[in-house]
Amino acid sequence: MAYLIVFLGAGIGGSLRHFVNVAAMRLGLPTYGGTLLINVSGSIVIGLIAGTFALRGHLPRHVLLFLTTGIMGGYTTFSTFSLETVLLAERGELATAAGYVALSVALSVLGTVAALWLVRTVVGPA
Secondary structure: OHHHHHHHHHHHHHHHHHHHHHHHHHOOOOOOHHHHHHHHHHHHHHHHHHHHHHHOOOOOHHHHHHHHHHHHHHHOOHHHHHHHHHHHHHOOOHHHHHHHHHHHHHHHHHHHHHHHHHHHHHOOOO
């Protein structure tokens, strides 16, 4: 049942992401503008969700799964990255939080560079 809950939530989140990207484009924002809006708004929303569930422990866990892993995961995984970073910092694990941020950004960008290089090398120009 958990996989179905996540699947349905992710469909909603992905649709919301597409809506925000299209709206940002129509507003004339730069190509990264939609992604920036999604990452910031998703981080705010996941903070609201996590804070609410932390204070209201009696709320059903499947609702948390639907909202976080499902909707927010489909909308942006950056929100989870932000929440995990903040939680590490709140626990006093500042070095781990900083390392997590640095490694996440550096390895993700390097991974994309390597993948693009590989495709361009193997597949070649169109």
